[in-house]
Amino acid sequence: MKIPELFEHKKPVFSFEIFPPKRQSGLDKIYDTIEKLSVCQPDFISVTYGAGGNMADNSTCEIASNIKKRFGIEPLAHLTCVNSSMEDVTEMIGRFAKADIENVLALRGDIVPGEAIKKDFSHANELAIEVQRNSGLQILGACYPEGHYESKNLREDIQNLKYKIGAGVKVLITQLFFDNQLFYEFLVQVRNAGIHVPVSAGIMPIVNKKQIEKTVALSGASLPHEFTKMIGLYENDPEELYNHGIQYAVDQIRDLLEHGVDGIHLYTMNNPDVSLAIYEKIKDLL
Ligand SMILES: NC(=O)C1=CN([C@@H]2O[C@H](COP(=O)(O)OP(=O)(O)OC[C@H]3O[C@@H](n4cnc5c(N)ncnc54)[C@H](O)[C@@H]3O)[C@@H](O)[C@H]2O)C=CC1
Ligand SMILES: Nc1nc(=O)c2c([nH]1)NC[C@@H]1CN(c3ccc(C(=O)N[C@@H](CCC(=O)O)C(=O)O)cc3)CN21
Incomplete structure (x- = not known):
């Protein structure tokens, strides 16, 4: 199924994002995770590629392929290019096609100190042109x-x-954010700039202390008062932080849905319990 067509027919589109396990031995667990997530009947599930600068894995294609084959859910395979040559990209596109994958998220990828940058691609639009070609x-x-x-x-x-957009990108997924107001203002500017493709909102629930630092560093997302207040109150109480982190994401998503957002893309961090708890509290609006 072509994901851009899905956005033409359904609103909101509801999707999940998972990342490949660091070690091959974690593959069984990721399939358990997908099985649990499948209860929510997501419209698609995306699989990261070298996420957060972690290039150790190369199982994006295999996992994406199984999302379709084993679970009948549409996969979206991420592909980054900053550490790839044209040859690498050609090979990966070929593997995706062979695995019956129809949709790809074309990214530049994180620049990691110490990781060699190859010169064939500098920006995501260059990768999109190559995928299109x-x-x-x-x-x-x-x-x-x-x-x-x-x-x-x-x-x-x-x-x-x-x-x-000029290079053929038909749907956008946002970086995670915690302040919906900034998203609404962004959307106005995007439309004023003449970009009219669907924009799905990327939401990451923060349910433990470790995630806060890593996530803020990766995304540079600003933290509204309500968010820092929650962290301040519960950072030393794991159970309360877990519950309030879920509730923060639920409140954010409900507000977005009430504002008519094109899609919700939930960064699951491979935690199906958190994702299911959120789904239960938003499903009446999906
Ligand atoms: N590995 C994964 O699965 C995921 C990674 N990310 C991360 O998001 C970040 C950036 O990825 P993309 O958005 O794909 O990068 P991008 O290439 O679109 O943008 C990166 C920077 O370059 C600028 N830029 C873009 N195109 C340009 C052009 N043609 N000429 C001059 N400047 C240009 C942008 O304004 C931005 O500051 C990375 O850090 C990426 O890894 C985000 C989601 C998932
Ligand atoms: N700059 C950037 N890079 C990304 O890869 C990325 C974004 N932003 N924003 C959207 C999503 C969020 N992604 C993320 C965010 C955090 C981790 C992370 O914390 N990874 C841990 C492992 C966590 C675990 O095993 O539970 C790591 O150590 O890499 C991974 C992917 C991938 N995407």
């Missing part, structure tokens, strides 16, 4: 409600976003 894959892309941290400002980042 070399395959029949549907292309999705990432966008940044608060601007990408390497951009001077949001305006410049949105100008760069137009290159992706």
Whole structure:
């Protein structure tokens, strides 16, 4: 199924994101996770590729393929290019096609100190052009409600976003954010810039202390008062932080749905219990 077509017919589109396990031995567990997530009947599940700069894994294609074969759910395979040569990309596109994968999230990827950068691709739009040229894959892309941290400002980042659309990106998924107001303002600017593709909101529930630092560093997302207050109150009480972290995500998603968002993309962090708990509290609006 072509994910961009799904957005034409369904609102909201509800999706999950998972990441491949660090070791091959974790593969059984990821399939248990997907099985649990399948209860929510997500419209698609995306699988990261070298997420957070972790290039140790290479099982994105295999997992995405099984999401379709074993669970009958549409997969979205992420593909990054900053550490890849043209040859690597060609090979991976070929593997996706062979595995019957129809949709890819074209990303530049995180620049990790010490990890060699290859010169064939500098930005996600260049990867999108190659995917478009070399395959029949549907292309999705990432966008940044608060601007990408390497951009001077949001305006410049949105100008760069137009290159992706020009390169064939048909749906955008946002970086995680905790302040819906910033998302709504971003959406106005995106539409004013002439970008009219569906934009799905990426939401990450924060349920333990360890996630806070890592997530903020990866995303640069700003933390509204309500969020820092929750952390301040419960950071030393794991059970309360877990419950309030879920509730924060639920409140965020319900507000987005009430504002008519095109899609909700839940960063599951491979935790099906958290995702199911959230689903139970939002399903009446899906
Ligand atoms: N590994 C994964 O599965 C995921 C990774 N990410 C991360 O998101 C970050 C960026 O990825 P993308 O959005 O795909 O990168 P991108 O290439 O679209 O943007 C990166 C930066 O370059 C600028 N830029 C983009 N196109 C440009 C052009 N043609 N000329 C000049 N400047 C341009 C942007 O404004 C931005 O500041 C990375 O850190 C990526 O790894 C996000 C989601 C999932
Ligand atoms: N800059 C950036 N890079 C990404 O890879 C990325 C984003 N942003 N934003 C959206 C999602 C969120 N992603 C994430 C976010 C956090 C981890 C993370 O904390 N990984 C831990 C492992 C956690 C665990 O095993 O439970 C790690 O140590 O890599 C991974 C992917 C992938 N995506």
